[in-house]
Amino acid sequence: MxxxxxxxxxxxxxxxxxxxxxxxxxxxxxxxxxxxxxxxxxxxxxxxxxxPLCDPHQHLDATLSVGNPRYNMSGTLLEGIQIWGERKQTLTKEIIKENAIKAIKWEVANGVLRMRTHADATDRSLLTVEALAEVREEMKDLVDLQIVAFPQDCVFTFEGGTDLMDRAMRMGCDVVGGLPYIEFSREDGVADVKFAFDLAEKYGALVDIHCDENTDDQSRFVEVVAREAIVRGMEGRATASHTTAMHNYNNDYAFKLMGVLQRANLNIITNPYPNSVLQNRTDGYPRRRGCTRVDELLAAGVNVCIGHDDLMDPWYPMGKGSMLGAANLLMHTAQLSGYDQIGQLLDMITVNSARTMCLEDYGIEEGNSxxxxxxxxxxxxxxxxxxxxxxxxxxxxxxxxxxxxxxxxxxxxxxxxxxxxxx
Missing domain, CATH: 2.30.40.10 (Urease, subunit C, domain 1)
Structure with missing residues (x-):
């Protein structure tokens, strides 16, 4: 060619x-x-x-399931979680694979050739992990896919959560996930983060934790993730996804936090599609924006990228797999309309995501694929x-x-x- x-x-x-x-x-x-x-x-x-464009945060086990078994009438995160719990009762490997493969094809048509998906690793059958591992193999000629062992129901809210996560990693997951802000207590949340890093060290894996995806200004697990990355020498190999609570932190704390994140070389993934509609639902008016502090993070030298996250599922009913659409939306919600900032948006769906995913063989350079x-x-x-x-x-x-x-x-x-x- x-x-x-x-x-x-x-x-x-x-x-x-x-x-x-x-x-x-x-x-x-x-x-x-x-x-x-x-x-x-x-x-x-x-x-x-x-x-190629990258989508570093997707949930292919739930994708294209909108309206099944029912629609999210309130449009809230909690009702979405309830619907997913109901849907899991009737899920089959064939359904997961069919929808995941279709969603991958949609994203490829929109220029995405590198993806990271979360797989529910707290279902005792580990059906989603098995299904997505098969999808990764079957679609490898079209897309490079990383799989996150994701504790959808948390690690410490039921017996056996740690064993299931370990099994998911043995089944071939590339990344260890976490969900600290949904655990029963702050102490359990910290343990959730530490467990994820322990497991990542055991398997030589990356870390990508759903972090502070709420509007609580006291939800501060992102600092725990950064701390663990620093003390374990995993700078650049750990990611905090969402961090929407950061939007509501007081400015003194946020300023101090930026320095810690930069020192940890922590990657941040913001997901403008679902978080623009799920967050700050209890604000009334005036209503705050449902995204993290993207402009301040970028100015502090923190690597920030964009994920699609949900695609026609219980949490977000829209979408067609367009990362350029996600960048356009973030331009508005994060107020990134400065000329140079618009160029950064393209970085956030290409090179910044590649850095988050620790990709090699990426970029238009002689010798690369x-x-x-x-x-x-x-x-x-x-x-x-x-x-x-x-x-x-x-x-x-x-x-x-x-x-x-x-x-x-x-x-x-x-x-x-x-x-x-x-x-």
Whole structure:
């Protein structure tokens, strides 16, 4: 394959990309390289060519289950948890796999080739872990998938929770999860975090903990996660997902916390789709925003990325697997409308997520696997503004999805004009 006239972030002028045997062979300024006679040629036409999008936080065991067994009438987190408890009674491996594979295909069509999913590891059958491990193997030619052993019902709220988590790791999970803020007490929550790190050390795994996904300004388990990362030498290998309570912390504490997070090299995943509708439900008015302190975290040098989280499930009934849509939404809810901040939003669904997932072999560099996306936009600004289509999604040098954008013809004054929403 040969891609010509590609606009690459961080590089001047347009570039050509020669791909051979599924890897980036040469990347050079336009017109320097010659396309081999037998190469499939893609003319990017000055459009943005980027590494594949990443979704570092997804729940493929619950995905595409909206309305089954019933709809979430209140739209709240707690009712969503209740519905999931009811749905688990009738789940089969076949249902989990069918929905997970369909959701993966949706995300791939939107440019995602790297994903991390949580799998309920507190169901005694460990059916979800088994199903998603099979999905990971069956879909490996399309997407790289990490699986988190996630204690959906917590670790210490019932007997045998620690054993189930250990079994899930033995079954091949890549990451250890946690749910400290739902445990019975603050003490149990701290034990939840410490247990996750113990298990990660045992299996050489990463850590990704659902942290402070509430509006309680006293829910502060993110500091416990950061502390454990520092004292155990796991800087950069631990992640706190959600951290929506941080939005409500007093500013003095938040300022001190930022320094600890930066020292721990802790990754933060914010999930704008569900958290914009689930959080601060008890505020009345004025109502606070349901996301963490993204702008302050970025300014403090903390790695922040974006997850899709829920996709048409009991907690979030909408979505089509678009990470660009999630970035656009976060631009509004986190007030990231400064020009440079809009570029950071694209980082938060590519390189920042790759860092969170500790990915290697990622990026448009010679020698790396030829995984990339050609966007229907010339700049990061327009990519986010338009939530543009992915014209080509390429996996190991082969096109896995090709999209023809909508064509809009406006007829007015006896003339026909094409509308593309570009200046």
């Amino acid at each position: 040969f891609v010509k006239n590609a606009r690459l972030r961080g590089r001047d002028a347009l570039h050509d990309i020669h791909i051979r045997e599924g890897k980036f062979y040469r990347v050079a300024p336009a017109a320097v390289l010659a396309a081999p006679e037998d190469a499939r040629v893609i003319d990017a036409g000055g459009r943005l060519v980027i590494p 030829a995984d990339f996306v050609v966007l229907d936009a010339d700049t990061p600004f327009d990519a986010v503004r338009l939530t543009c289509e992915c014209l080509y999604v390429v996996r190991r040098g082969k096109i896995v999805c090709e999209t023809a954008p909508a064509r809009r013809e406006l007829r007015f004054g006896g003339r026909t004009e094409t509308i593309d929403f570009k200046l």
